[in-house]
Amino acid sequence: MSELETDQTLQINVTRKRSPGTTAMNEEEKREYQEKYRLAKLHGEKFFPDTIYKDVLISFALFLLLIGLATFIGVAPEPKADPSDTSYIPRPEWYFLFLFELLKFFPGSLEWVGTAVLPGLAVALLFLLPFIDRNPKRHWKNRRFAAGLMSAIVIGMVALTIRAVVTTPPQAEATVAGTLAEQIVAGQDLYAVHCVECHGADGEGGKIQGVQGLEGVTLKPINSQDEMYTRSDETLYAVIELGQQTLGMPPFGRAYSGELSPGDIESIVAFMRYTWDDRAEMPKAAEQASTLPVLKPGETPDYATHIEPVVKRYCVSCHRPGKENNNYLMRTYDEVMNSGDHKPNIVPGNLQSNLIRMLRREEIEAGGPMPPSKPLKPELIEMIERWVIAGAPEKASGPATK
Amino acid sequence: MSESDAVNASRRKFVTATAAAVGAVMGTVVGVPALGYLASPALEAGGTDAWVPLGKLDSFPVAVPTPFSFTRSRVNGWDKSTRSYTVYVLRDEAGVKVLSSRCTHLSCQVTWQADQNAFTCPCHDAKFGAQGEVLHGPPPKPLDTYETKIEDGTLLIRVVEA
Amino acid sequence: MASKWISRLDERTGIVGVYKTVFDRKIPKVNWWFTLGSASLFLFSVQVVTGILLSVYYVPSPDHAYDSVQYIMTGVQFGWLIRGIHHWAASLMVLVVFLHMLRVFFYGAYKYPREITWVTGVVLLLATLGMGFTGYLLPWNQKAYWATTVGTSIAGTVPGIGDFILRALRGGTDLSAVTLTRFFAAHVWMLPLVILTVIGIHLYLVIRNGISAVPKDHE
Known part of the structure; x- marks a missing residue:
């Protein structure tokens, strides 16, 4: 009890003696502070066990939070760095967003104020704070200016961060192939879209038909042992990215006005390597995903399960926007059924519809045999026929709506 | 004085035990995966x-x-x-x-x-x-x-x- | 028996004295806000452990950095957990260190006799931000590449010496393999060394001067 009384006496002494915020603490004030601190310790607690207990609990809570975040949210997948990608919206981590946003307010000529002067000033003020702020008072009520200024800064930072988040447009979707198997499957789809019309579904090459500017050019196979053994991944990558223009192959890399990102090209190379190179073994998962569905006897084919994989591999390469295809697009079920200058190309139940006749390599008003260079395998044609007879259903249950 | 010492001693035991338990949980939750992480290539089957x-x-x-x-x-x-x-x-x-x-x-x-x-x-x-x-x-x-x-x-x- | 061994050990190392100074000390009654410092230290330890584990598989080269991180995420057992913890603890550490700074500020704890403790704390705050900045280039993904391009360009706008700073940060005029290795060196060697040293000084000062008391209304 006597200690408490001493404490109060000291308090009176201090308040009597000075007007706050003018000069640094003098020796007497320092002694008084030390004495008060000694008393506070006397009334205080033991670091071990009292204080450390709270520390242990908080650390453990943070640990649980971390495990939870890592397990249930994880790290968002990002595509590989691509200096040629003009659609990517760069944003720093959230804790630098306020600075990022701040720079929107500085015109070009004054940019250095936002990038150098303000941050420099903030850092300098932080370092020098104890030497600038000589007010011996410690409770925020007695330091209105300092506390107010810091609150304003923090509120400003939070506001800028929120503004940055709100004004950031959504990032374009990008698929990221994690494992080798995923890469191969992604590469197969990309190959089907970008490469098949000239190189064939299995890289067999041959005479190009129906490709503007390259009509009748004969390509060597790219799936041979000769090709695979003597072309490294880097070579294949460069061929796809840059093209071989004297031979008629256009560049596909985005950096050379093609459509493919570096990740896409890597996927195609992985697909080629693991499908055609007999020194490389296809991972099990990729093998399963890349085999075309087989129709069991008596099973009714449907678009989603049986037809789409075939269409994707053999047709979409030409039947997508920007190609010569009489406006017949085949990217979705709806397009397959209802697009094109000669639509409908598929009539449920009718084996005389355009698509079937062209698959059977008939020359009709709507066009020549399809695919132009090489017929589909008979079992695939049969599967498509059975699908049309069954009413061309989109999903396993029920016939088509139209 | 001696009474508070006794209280303190028992609290210390309690805090030490808590810290040890928390440490053991964290050590296991991170330690076991860490061992799996380090040994991962040795555990892979695919040849x-x-x-x-x-x-x-x-x-x-x-x-x-x-x-x-x-x-x-x-x-x-x-x-x-x-x-x-x-x-x-x-x-x-x-x-x-x-x-x-x-x-x-x-x-x-x-x-x-x-x-x-x-x-x-x-x-x-x-x-x-x-x-x-x-x-x-x-x-x-x-x-x-x-x-x-x-x-x-x-x-x-x-x-x-x- | 145990005490005999402790006294023998103490005779040769002075361990009991260290224990008494560090653990067996009185401090003023403090509230939960005072745990932010130890929480920062805890998160730093988590980063050291998970960071060392990540370095087992990570390759600091533009050719392989992305693939090696993908491998950690999908190929290595529990790689997703180790990287997940490292990723989130980085964000949490920035937050906790910043809140720790605010706690010290609003309690006026940077005042006599703890001015130097504050200065070392500012060094730690900046080093933590530096760790964040150098760390997220390392996976060599889109975010890494572009955020670092912007970040280093910001440094490049400093009047007069901007171009010099930009080249020094990037190790050239553009982001390249040289940039990646120097960010890697900063992230795993330089900054951690700075942080470890300054944490040592910071803790010494905290123990020497004692934890500040919660100020009363009139203080």
């Missing part, structure tokens, strides 16, 4: 098991072990590389035998020395006969052989790796 063609059987000379090299591409972690193999093909009346070129002692490459009529190992002076049997030195067993088969006159061997 290779494939029939590799060595060319027309007729092209290999009779009764002389003939070296043949080939590569297999492999994925190890993020690294896609090729691994080279050298085998010796020995063709005689009995059929065909394909021997590994790796010494069974400590995996050095053996070479066929026609003048000595033996495979010699450059590391610890081991010698193997044409059939792979140990003639001299420390190797514990004969040279490994590959399972073979012949399809349309082409010799194939089965390459298995754990």
Whole structure:
């Protein structure tokens, strides 16, 4: 009890003696502070066990939070760095967003104020704070200016961060192939879209038909042992990215006005390597995903399960926007059924519809045999026929709506 | 004073126990995955098991072990590389035998020395006969052989790796 | 028996004195806000442990950095957990260190006799931000590449010496393999060394001067 009384006496002494915020603490004030601190310790607690207990609990809570975040949210997948990608919206981590946003307010000529002067000033003020702020008072009520200024800064930072988040447009979707198997499957789809019309579904090459500017050019196979053994991944990558223009192959890399990102090209190379190179073994998962569905006897084919994989591999390469295809697009079920200058190309139940006749390599008003260079395998044609007879259903249950 | 000391002592025990328990939980939750993480490549199953063609059987000379090299591409972690193999093909009346070129002692490459009529190992002076049997030195067993088969006159061997 | 060994050990190391100074000390009654410092230290330890584990598989080269991180995420057992913890603890550490700074500020704890403790704390705050900045280039993904391009360009706008700073940060005029290795060196060697040293000084000062008391209304 006597200690408490001493404490109060000291308090009176201090308040009597000075007007706050003018000069640094003098020796007497320092002694008084030390004495008060000694008393506070006397009334205080033991670091071990009292204080450390709270520390242990908080650390453990943070640990649980971390495990939870890592397990249930994880790290968002990002595509590989691509200096040629003009659609990517760069944003720093959230804790630098306020600075990022701040720079929107500085015109070009004054940019250095936002990038150098303000941050420099903030850092300098932080370092020098104890030497600038000589007010011996410690409770925020007695330091209105300092506390107010810091609150304003923090509120400003939070506001800028929120503004940055709100004004950031959504990032374009990008698929990221994690494992080798995923890469191969992604590469197969990309190959089907970008490469098949000239190189064939299995890289067999041959005479190009129906490709503007390259009509009748004969390509060597790219799936041979000769090709695979003597072309490294880097070579294949460069061929796809840059093209071989004297031979008629256009560049596909985005950096050379093609459509493919570096990740896409890597996927195609992985697909080629693991499908055609007999020194490389296809991972099990990729093998399963890349085999075309087989129709069991008596099973009714449907678009989603049986037809789409075939269409994707053999047709979409030409039947997508920007190609010569009489406006017949085949990217979705709806397009397959209802697009094109000669639509409908598929009539449920009718084996005389355009698509079937062209698959059977008939020359009709709507066009020549399809695919132009090489017929589909008979079992695939049969599967498509059975699908049309069954009413061309989109999903396993029920016939088509139209 | 002594009473508060006793309280303090029991609190210390309690806090020490709590800290130890929390430490043990964190150590286990991170420690066990960390061990799995470090040992991960050793726990992976995928190896290779494939029939590799060595060319027309007729092209290999009779009764002389003939070296043949080939590569297999492999994925190890993020690294896609090729691994080279050298085998010796020995063709005689009995059929065909394909021997590994790796010494069974400590995996050095053996070479066929026609003048000595033996495979010699450059590391610890081991010698193997044409059939792979140990003639001299420390190797514990004969040279490994590959399972073979012949399809349309082409010799194939089965390459298995754990 | 145990005490005999402790006294023998103490005779040779002075361990009991260290224990008494560090653990067996009185401090003023403090509230939960005072745990932010130890929480920062805890998160730093988490980063050291998970960071060392990540370095087992990570390759600091533009050719392989992305693939090696993908491998950690999909190929290595529990790689997703180790990287997940490292990723989130980085964000949490920035937050906790900043809140710790605010706690010290609003309690006026940077005042006599703890001015130097504050200065070392500012060094730690900046080093933590530096760790964040150098760390997220390392996976060599889109975010890494572009955020670092912007970040280093910001440094490049400093009047007069901007171009010099930009080249020094990037190790050239553009982001390249040289940039990646120097960010890697900063992230795993330089900054951690700075942080470890300054944490040592910071803790010494905290123990020497004692934890500040919660100020009363009139203080």
